[in-house]
Amino acid sequence: xxxxxxxxxxGDLRHHRRVGRGFVFAAPPSVERVNRLTGVPNVSALIVYCxxxxxxxxxxxxxxxxxxxxxxxxxxxxxxWIAATAGVISTFCVLFALSDIPAERPRxxxxxxxxxxxxxxxxxxxxxxxxxxATVVMTKCWRWSAELRAVKAGWTRWGLLTLVTxxxxxxxxxxxxxxxxxxRWAGTDALDVLSTEIAPPLAGMGALITTVGFLxxxxxxxxxxxxxxxxxxxxxxxxxxxxxxxxxxxxPMRIARTSSLEMRATLRATEIADRxxxxxxxxxxxxxxxxxxxxxxxxxxxxxALIVAEAATIRAALACTPVSGGPVAGxxxxxxxxxxxxxxxxxxxxxxxxxxxxxxxxxxxGTNGLAELSRHFSRIHPTDLLVDAAHSESN
Numbered sequence: 001x002x003x004x005x006x007x008x009x010x011g012d013l014r015h016h017r018r019v020g021r022g023f024v025f026a027a028p029p030s031v032e033r034v035n036r037l038t039g040v041p042n043v044s045a046l047i048v049y050c051x052x053x054x055x056x057x058x059x060x061x062x063x064x065x066x067x068x069x070x071x072x073x074x075x076x077x078x079x080x081w082i083a084a085t086a087g088v089i090s091t092f093c094v095l096f097a098l099s100d101i102p103a104e105r106p107r108x109x110x111x112x113x114x115x116x117x118x119x120x121x122x123x124x125x126x127x128x129x130x131x132x133x134a135t136v137v138m139t140k141c142w143r144w145s146a147e148l149r150a151v152k153a154g155w156t157r158w159g160l161l162t163l164v165t166x167x168x169x170x171x172x173x174x175x176x177x178x179x180x181x182x183x184r185w186a187g188t189d190a191l192d193v194l195s196t197e198i199a200p201p202l203a204g205m206g207a208l209i210t211t212v213g214f215l216x217x218x219x220x221x222x223x224x225x226x227x228x229x230x231x232x233x234x235x236x237x238x239x240x241x242x243x244x245x246x247x248x249x250x251x252p253m254r255i256a257r258t259s260s261l262e263m264r265a266t267l268r269a270t271e272i273a274d275r276x277x278x279x280x281x282x283x284x285x286x287x288x289x290x291x292x293x294x295x296x297x298x299x300x301x302x303x304x305a306l307i308v309a310e311a312a313t314i315r316a317a318l319a320c321t322p323v324s325g326g327p328v329a330g331x332x333x334x335x336x337x338x339x340x341x342x343x344x345x346x347x348x349x350x351x352x353x354x355x356x357x358x359x360x361x362x363x364x365x366g367t368n369g370l371a372e373l374s375r376h377f378s379r380i381h382p383t384d385l386l387v388d389a390a391h392s393e394s395n
Contacts, residue, residue, distance in 0.1 A: 032106055041104050046096045049126045050089050056133040056170075057085035059210060063140060063163075088129050095122035110177055111192045114184035123181060131174035134167040141167070155220035162213035169206030173199045229261035232371035236268050239374035242318055243275035269367040272374075276362045279317055283360035288313040310364050311376040 034044040060081050064074055099119035105112045113119045145160040180195035255267055292309035300308060364373045 032104070035104055035106075042101050042109055043096075044106075045109050046092060046122075049092050049122070053085055053088055053092075053126070053129060055207070056130060056137075057081050059167075060133060060137055062214065063137060067140070067144060088125065091125060092122055095119065095125070108192060108196050111180050111184050111189065111195050114181040127174050127177050127181070131171055131178070134171040134174065138164050138167045138171065155224070156217045158220065159213050159216035162209060162216055166206045166209035166213050169202045169209065173203045173206065176202070226261050229265040229367075232367045233261065233265040233268055235371035236265070236272060236367075236374045238378035239314070239370070240268055240272050240275075242314075242377070243272060243279065246275040246278040247271075248274065248278050265367050269370045272370050273362075273365065276314070279314065280360055280362070282317045282320075283313050283362075284316060285360050287316050288360070307364060307369075307372050308376050310362055311373055312380055313360075314362075314373075314377060315380045 030044065034047065035041055061078050064077050064081075068074070095118045099113075099116065099122070101109075101113055101116060101119050103112075110123050114123060141160040141163045145157045145164070148157040148160070176194040176199040180191045180193075180199075183189065183191035253267055253271070255263055259267075288309050291312035292305050295305035295308040296302070362373075364370060
């Protein structure tokens with residue numbers, strides 16, 4: 001199955017221009033103005049039919065390239081749709097030229113001239129082509145969205161389902177027009193309201209939702225990325241502030257005020273990583289192992305237990321170690337007494353001839369990883385750290 005190619009979606013901006021042009025010419029004031037400038041009664045109807053046919057074709061071609069597949073097959077189908085649309089538009093022009101419709105009908109041309117030779121056939125051809133294209137696009141979008149259920153392409157799937165809704169409204173527009181025209185063929189104008197009052201709003205709504213459907217896979221991931229960056233940025237704040245005394249001697253990094261949320265989150269993650277490097281010599285491997293065993297014993301999965309253990313180790317180091325280095329005498333810290341781990345076999349004293357272990361690296365990295373680390377860090381109170389570790393050791 002071809003993977004969704006999100007980057008292809010915004011490429012055809014002409015698609016959205018055709019939507020605007022079609023509705024500009026379809027508005028009754030524009031219809032009257034175009035007819036007056038050209039001197040041809042109802043010529044605006046021909047222009048609208050041509051633009052909307054191009055819109056339908058552009059939507060189908062855009063969907064074909066978005067879906068992807070063998071290049072030769074995509075090109076062949078694209079040429080087929082363009083050729084079919086060109087044939088339909090040419091037929092429109094011939095039928096309009098052969099028709100005799102002197103009375104200007106800016107709102108109800110479809111029903112008023114439904115039984116008029118040539119123009120009636122043009123109306124029928126337009127509605128048939130519109131309904132056929134809407135049905136094909138709806139079917140393709142629905143099938144593709146069903147294929148994406150098992151793939152992590154939620155924004156693409158939502159965009160496709162939105163297009164199903166949009167072209168469903170377009171199909172409803174054509175069916176309502178068909179009903180009104182059919183009533184005229186039967187000799188009654190009782191259903192004209194379907195064509196003049198109900199169908200036009202559906203067409204406008206469908207065109208708007210079509211644009212939204214093609215934009216969702218483009219805008220959605222970007223908004224999600226911004227939200228994730230903002231969330232990570234905020235989650236990292238407790239750990240970032242707690243490590244401020246461990247900034248070091250280097251000049252702080254600066255970014256522009258207009259920098260993106262992703263850049264701000266990356267900068268904060270980098271600063272945290274640098275400060276943790278300065279704190280690394282004071283991290284206790286024994287405490288980390290005890291905290292990890294305790295977290296695992298409480299039913300946490302391996303990854304979650306690792307994050308909790310790292311957070312507990314950092315909190316213990318900050319509680320027991322002044323910025324100048326070395327443990328606090330007696331383990332006293334602001335906020336309550338903490339029994340810092342004394343030197344022992346696994347943490348030799350400075351007077352011991354054995355080699356002192358090197359800095360203990362943090363096993364969590366990346367913006368999202370550090371955000372989760374900070375979240376757990378903010379939930380741990382300094383006076384509870386070694387109590388948890390002691391429980392795990394006794395168990």
